[in-house]
Amino acid sequence: xxxxxxxxxxxxxxxxxxxxxxxxxxxxxxxxxxxxxxxxxxxxxxxxxxxxxxxxxxxxxxxxxxxxxxxxxxxxxxxxxxxxxxxxxxxxxxxxxxxxxxxxxxxxxxxxxxxxxxxxxxxxxxxxxxxxxxxxxxxxxxxxxxxxxxxxxxxxxxxxxxxxxxxxxxxxxxxxxxxxxxxxxxxxxxxxxxxxxxxxxxxxxxxxxxxxxxxxxxxxxxxxxxxxxxxxxxxxxxxxxxxxxxxxxxxxxxxxxxxxxxxxxxxxxxxxxxxxxxxxxxxxxxxxxxxxxxxxxxxxxxxxxxxxxxxxxxxxxxxxxxxxxxxxxxxxxxxxxxxxxxxxxxxxxxxxxxxxxxxxxxxxxxxxxxxxxxxxxxxxxxxxxxxxxxxxxxxxxxxxxxxxxxxxxxxxxxxxxxxxxxxxxxxxxxxxxxxxxxxxxxxxxxxxxxxxxxxxxxxxxxxxxxxxxxxxxxxxxxxxxxxxxxxxxxxxxx
Amino acid sequence: xxxxxxxxxxxxxxxxxxxxxxxxxxxxxxxxxxxxxxxxxxxxxxxxxxxxxxxxxxxxxxxxxxxxxxxxxxxxxxxxxxxxx
Numbered sequence: 100x101x102x103x104x105x106x107x108x109x110x111x112x113x114x115x116x117x118x119x120x121x122x123x124x125x126x127x128x129x130x131x132x133x134x135x136x137x138x139x140x141x142x143x144x145x146x147x148x149x150x151x152x153x154x155x156x157x158x159x160x161x162x163x164x165x166x167x168x169x170x171x172x173x174x175x176x177x178x179x180x181x182x183x184x185x186x187x188x189x190x191x192x193x194x195x196x197x198x199x200x201x202x203x204x205x206x207x208x209x210x211x212x213x214x215x216x217x218x219x220x221x222x223x224x225x226x227x228x229x230x231x232x233x234x235x236x237x238x239x240x241x242x243x244x245x246x247x248x249x250x251x252x253x254x255x256x257x258x259x260x261x262x263x264x265x266x267x268x269x270x271x272x273x274x275x276x277x278x279x280x281x282x283x284x285x286x287x288x289x290x291x292x293x294x295x296x297x298x299x300x301x302x303x304x305x306x307x308x309x310x311x312x313x314x315x316x317x318x319x320x321x322x323x324x325x326x327x328x329x330x331x332x333x334x335x336x337x338x339x340x341x342x343x344x345x346x347x348x349x350x351x352x353x354x355x356x357x358x359x360x361x362x363x364x365x366x367x368x369x370x371x372x373x374x375x376x377x378x379x380x381x382x383x384x385x386x387x388x389x390x391x392x393x394x395x396x397x398x399x400x401x402x403x404x405x406x407x408x409x410x411x412x413x414x415x416x417x418x419x420x421x422x423x424x425x426x427x428x429x430x431x432x433x434x435x436x437x438x439x440x441x442x443x444x445x446x447x448x449x450x451x452x453x454x455x456x457x458x459x460x461x462x463x464x465x466x467x468x469x470x471x472x473x474x475x476x477x478x479x480x481x482x483x484x485x486x487x488x489x490x491x492x493x494x495x496x497x498x499x500x501x502x503x504x505x506x507x508x509x510x511x512x513x514x515x516x517x518x519x520x521x522x523x524x525x526x527x528x529x530x531x532x533x534x535x536x537x538x539x540x541x542x543x544x545x546x547x548x549x550x551x552x553x554x555x556x557x558x559x560x561x562x563x564x565x566x567x568x569x570x571x572x573x574x575x576x577x578x579x580x581x582x583x584x585x586x587x588x589x590x591x592x593x
Numbered sequence: 594x595x596x597x598x599x600x601x602x603x604x605x606x607x608x609x610x611x612x613x614x615x616x617x618x619x620x621x622x623x624x625x626x627x628x629x630x631x632x633x634x635x636x637x638x639x640x641x642x643x644x645x646x647x648x649x650x651x652x653x654x655x656x657x658x659x660x661x662x663x664x665x666x667x668x669x670x671x672x673x674x675x676x677x678x
Binding site (some may be wrong): 132313314315316317318319322323326335340342344345421510540543546547550555556558560561562 | 616661
């Protein structure tokens with residue numbers, strides 16, 4: 100089998116064929132492929148000038164939009180790899196990522212609040228210094244490092260190889276049949292790897308990318324689809340809940356769409372009911388995959404006539420592994436149940452600078468008679484009638500509105516805010532913190548303290564004061580008992 | 594037609610039960626408080642608030658027409674609802 104083309108080569112190829120076609124359509128400005136590639140070459144020149152003679156480690160400290168996308172390709176062109184800032188996260192958390200990544204170069208802009216960038220050379224996104232880079236420098240093994248919630252309060256950096264990104268990009272463009280006629284949404288924050296699908300899927304195939312930046316547009320996304328005439332929509336399923344609440348899932352609002360693709364949390368049968376009621380002729384892709392296996396590595400193609408057969412679980416089935424990737428269920432009582440273990444070119448190299456966490460989740464495993472590098476996801480799944488369904492987590496990782504979160508991360512923030520003994524559980528997508536205290540608790544003050552270190556979605560919705568946390572035989576906090584307390588709603592004071 | 598102060602009171606009344614439950618108060622909310630950045634609501638709860646205001650006033654609030662600067666503020670909601678100039 101031919102190795103997949105590198106994403107950078109794909110960008111240059113489409114830019115040569117369609118130089119005047121819009122690459123990125125912003126609010127006030129549109130960048131043609133000619134403009135975009137010029138920006139990539141210029142930034143690559145500035146990045147390479149910052150650290151001559153090595154693979155630069157580049158941190159992108161920019162909002163979603165043409166400049167940040169260009170900085171990603173520019174890093175690859177300069178032979179480096181990048182990480183990105185989540186500008187919605189508190190400054191302390193943004194700084195933690197920069198400190199852990201310890202970049203050689205930071206690409207940023209004057210209107211973005213700066214952090215302490217340490218020893219890094221700072222390059223302005225609109226920089227002209229150094230001149231355009233003519234030819235790509237030799238590639239590094241890695242393409243990017245995405246930092247996700249870690250169970251100790253310290254973010255975990257997932258190291259994705261460039262060959263894995265190339266594999267994923269090729270799959271995305273092929274399976275979604277992307278063409279230059281496509282107008283594609285860019286909704287996910289660029290610090291979440293779902294954005295990789297939009298950015299590489301669109302810009303490596305000559306399509307036009309439409310970042311959704313304005314706050315009003317982010318909360319009326321179907322209106323944005325309608326106004327821009329988008330053909331492809333990509334988001335976490337939670338965004339459908341916003342559309343539904345605003346009664347925006349209609350034939351008129353969705354008129355231009357041909358394909359909606361979802362990832363990041365379970366898609367629900369009634370999400371599909373709403374979509375197909377509005378647009379019976381549209382196609383929906385449900386996909387599954389952790390950041391540790393490059394965005395997604397399964398696909399289920401859903402159409403109105405057939406989707407009901409994939410709705411036998413509480414959430415919609417997530418399909419079969421994509422070509423080249425392996426998905427095995429391990430540790431269950433039968434072959435139809437177990438922890439999802441992933442193999443193939445998209446599996447990450449491990450966690451940035453963290454051998455212990457890497458060893459806990461990544462190891463060689465004997466699968467189908469071959470010893471393979473495997474990621475143990477912690478997701479438990481079940482097979483029924485040929486379909487695979489997500490069942491539960493086997494650890495304390497949860498999704499809140501599509502955001503991945505380790506409950507240990509929240510517990511650590513509680514300790515940082517002065518809580519001596521506390522524990523968090525997620526019930527029906529809401530976080531509940533239980534705090535051991537003899538008397539009342541100043542919840543207002545605690546919230547303010549948590550907001551300094553946690554992103555908004557990680558701050559518990561409810562705080563429960565208990566005289567003593569329930570513990571199991573090993574003296575560990577009994578999460579099941581806490582969950583039962585929330586579900587029974589009996590006698591819990593807030 | 595509602596004044597900004599009346600809209601503020603209406604928003605405070607809608608939010609009060611949820612805020613009380615998490616140990617917060619609606620008292621400090623002014624016409625220019627960013628309800629999302631100020632931690633009073635998350636984006637889903639903001640959508641719920643906007644829907645509740647629409648039902649109460651029988652109007653349509655065009656979120657896409659709201660500017661980033663006054664988004665999720667009482668004055669922004671008033672403008673988007675056509676209540677204030």
